[in-house]
Amino acid sequence: MMTIAVIDDEQHCTDRLLALLQPYRDEIETVCFDTVDKAVRGIEIMRPKIVFLDVQLNEKTGFDVLSSVSHRDFCLIFTTAYEKYAIEAFKFSAIDYLLKPIAKEDFENAMRKAFERVEQNHLHERINVLLSHFSKENTTKRISIPSKEGYSFLNITDIVRCEADVNYAHIFTSDGKKHTVSKPLKYFEELLSRHGFFRIHNSHLINLNSIKAYAKSGYVTLSDNTKLEVSVRRKEAFIKVCKGV
The missing domain is CATH 2.40.50.1020 (LytTr DNA-binding domain)
Structure with a gap:
């Protein structure tokens, strides 16, 4: 049984993802978290294989979750309202994302890639690339380039x-x-x-x-x-x- 974590502070968004996950109910177990602290603890304990992570979590962000967890052996899919700058950062890091309200076809494509573990390769490094684009420090910006072996940074x-x-x-x-x-x-x-x-x-x-x-x-x-x-x-x-x- 595969564990999937849904991390979102808006109940209607969580409900939408749970409804989209219904066809997979015989092969998955879902856990939900609505704060950064709960999400960090939950990821470390539950070790989910797929994480749906909202960008904005109350006064904090999904990036606070990523910066705090030591366990990153999962497929990461961000969920976000349209923010051009955030989406640009996802593209630079080659991390998957879904725009809210989440369309069924986009969700199914993301799940297909997740099950194939396509998006899990070099996740730790891709998260670092992502975080570099949100850093206020004058750090060198990088880009993740898909390759036959995985990714080049x-x-x-x-x-x-x-x-x-x-x-x-x-x-x-x-x-x-x-x-x-x-x-x-x-x-x-x-x-x-x-x-x-x-x-x-x-x-x-x-x-x-x-x-x-x-x-x-x-x-x-x-x-x-x-x-x-x-x-x-x-x-x-x-x-x-x-x-x-």
């Missing part, structure tokens, strides 16, 4: 450029490595634009801090000596960004 500042390859993206880092991810370039553009990245071409997203030179002919040279063309329609915006306009 990259400092955002080490990414030189990203290159499109149909529905894949190749990420090139300052150590000369290439990481291939089954995500389109637009996915990384949306994540990295606030972190000093600019899409100079349909196929290329670059780290502005990695620019070595820019020629009037419309080509930019990066720190790894890659030379790329800035598309005509993006050139004006690119020059403004470089000038800080």
